Amino acid sequence: MASRRALATLGPLVHRRAAPALKPTSLCPRCQSRRQSVSQRPGSDRVHFPGAVNSSFTSALSFTRPSEKDAMPTFRILDQDGAIVDQSQNHPETSKEELLKMYKDMVTVSIMDIIMFDAQRQGRISFYMVSAGEEGIAVGSASSLSPNDPIFAQYRETGIFQYRGFTPSDFMAQLFATANDPGRGRNMPVHYGSTKYKVHTISSPLATQIPQAAGAAYAVKVQNQQNPTDEQRVVACYFGEGAASEGDFHAALNIAATRACPVVFICRNNGYAISTPTLEQYRGDGIASRGVGYGIDTLRVDGNDILAVREATRQARALALSDGGKPVLLEAMSYRVSHHSTSDDSFAYRAKLEVEDWKRRDNPIVRLRKYLESCGLWDDDSEKVLRSEARKAVLEAYRKADKEKHPPLRNMLTDVYEEMTEEQVEQLGKMRGVVERFPDEYDVSGFEEGVEGLRMK
Numbered sequence: 001m002a003s004r005r006a007l008a009t010l011g012p013l014v015h016r017r018a019a020p021a022l023k024p025t026s027l028c029p030r031c032q033s034r035r036q037s038v039s040q041r042p043g044s045d046r047v048h049f050p051g052a053v054n055s056s057f058t059s060a061l062s063f064t065r066p067s068e069k070d071a072m073p074t075f076r077i078l079d080q081d082g083a084i085v086d087q088s089q090n091h092p093e094t095s096k097e098e099l100l101k102m103y104k105d106m107v108t109v110s111i112m113d114i115i116m117f118d119a120q121r122q123g124r125i126s127f128y129m130v131s132a133g134e135e136g137i138a139v140g141s142a143s144s145l146s147p148n149d150p151i152f153a154q155y156r157e158t159g160i161f162q163y164r165g166f167t168p169s170d171f172m173a174q175l176f177a178t179a180n181d182p183g184r185g186r187n188m189p190v191h192y193g194s195t196k197y198k199v200h201t202i203s204s205p206l207a208t209q210i211p212q213a214a215g216a217a218y219a220v221k222v223q224n225q226q227n228p229t230d231e232q233r234v235v236a237c238y239f240g241e242g243a244a245s246e247g248d249f250h251a252a253l254n255i256a257a258t259r260a261c262p263v264v265f266i267c268r269n270n271g272y273a274i275s276t277p278t279l280e281q282y283r284g285d286g287i288a289s290r291g292v293g294y295g296i297d298t299l300r301v302d303g304n305d306i307l308a309v310r311e312a313t314r315q316a317r318a319l320a321l322s323d324g325g326k327p328v329l330l331e332a333m334s335y336r337v338s339h340h341s342t343s344d345d346s347f348a349y350r351a352k353l354e355v356e357d358w359k360r361r362d363n364p365i366v367r368l369r370k371y372l373e374s375c376g377l378w379d380d381d382s383e384k385v386l387r388s389e390a391r392k393a394v395l396e397a398y399r400k401a402d403k404e405k406h407p408p409l410r411n412m413l414t415d416v417y418e419e420m421t422e423e424q425v426e427q428l429g430k431m432r433g434v435v436e437r438f439p440d441e442y443d444v445s446g447f448e449e450g451v452e453g454l455r456m457k
């Protein structure tokens with residue numbers, strides 16, 4: 001976030017007085033806001049109203065009807081068989097090491113997902129969400145960001161954490177709410193966050209991360225301007241198409257566009273928001289069409305094609321840094337093959353056959369595997385080794401974390417204020433009294449310091 005000093009220097013970015021008349025569509029070189037003269041030139045064939053600066057007059061009354069327009073195309077590099085669709089496109093080559101890292105990261109996440117989904121079913125953890133079918137969006141996009149770009153995620157982007165360096169133990173510390181969890185066990189499982197890897201902590205209320213990302217991108221814009229010789233950063237922000245129905249989405253895209261914030265918005269459109277299918281979520285052309293409406297450069301990409309997601313994000317990042325900074329929207333198309341979470345049974349609202357069909361027909365992991373095999377970079381033996389090693393690493397971390405204690409109970413109340421308030425101290429004392437009086441009802445042996453953890457330190 002911008003420091004107080006940085007904010008004090010925001011002055012030049014904010015224009016309080018109207019600029020002298022310029023060409024109607026010229027952009028302010030500093031903040032990229034549109035400067036316009038509102039005068040209508042005599043005899044002009046175009047409207048120069050302040051709200052529509054380059055609209056030609058017409059005498060034909062014709063509504064713009066979205067239903068008559070083609071849907072925006074979907075960019076892809078690989079087809080469903082993992083073959084390059086158009087060799088003439090000359091996209092930059094991805095190194096062998098990078099291709100293998102992306103593949104291994106996707107497979108590792110998918111293996112951890114299966115193990116942890118079952119762990120919830122067995123009562124070892126309270127909740128879990130898998131990213132099956134969407135691993136390519138998280139891993140592919142993360143591969144084109146700088147490790148220093150701050151990220152705001154929703155909850156189905158585990159691949160980001162995996163790509164940036166989370167170990168199985170890091171995941172397990174959060175999932176089991178152990179004392180090693182930097183969040184001190186305060187969040188639901190899968191609500192990871194990491195200062196080290198510059199990913200803001202995930203929060204449950206949908207879409208809150210989107211305006212936060214726009215604001216962070218404004219701070220990053222200021223920092224980029226103040227330190228032009230440092231690495232220029234963008235913010236990346238992930239959300240589902242369901243979250244895009246929240247007011248926060250619209251406020252965020254508009255402020256990011258009007259303030260020209262360097263943020264790459266990445267929508268995972270997986271067809272469902274829990275039980276709500278896209279047909280009931282919106283009637284426009286997906287989420288991409290909304291980016292255009294906000295004046296944001298937009299691309300729809302095949303989310304099952306990790307190479308396409310990687311290239312789209314690389315170009316989106318470059319665009320976001322151009323012209324002093326601006327937002328870009330990617331809509332990554334996919335299908336949520338899993339249940340929404342461990343609290344959901346998706347066969348109550350969609351046919352099993354539909355899911356099986358998607359699983360069989362298309363999948364980011366299988367697609368990349370086919371491509372790697374066609375390049376001679378992968379075979380059955382490497383697959384067996386990868387799967388068994390990933391499984392072993394996850395299970396080892398799982399078993400260890402399962403035995404570890406939760407942080408001391410006082411952490412429920414700490415960090416809300418710099419120092420605990422008198423009321424909090426009193427509440428802590430009352431809680432301790434209750435636990436001491438009813439030890440059979442409140443078994444606190446799983447928490448570090450036991451009942452003593454309810455004492456101030």
Ligand SMILES: Cc1ncc(C[n+]2csc(CCOP(=O)(O)OP(=O)(O)O)c2C)c(N)n1
Binds near residue numbers: 156206274
């Ligand atoms: C403000 C708010 N409303 C409702 C919910 C309940 N909820 C949790 S996830 C979800 C669906 C979100 O769908 P989408 O954004 O498409 O992401 P997906 O789960 O499909 O990845 C809903 C409605 C919530 N967490 N926050």
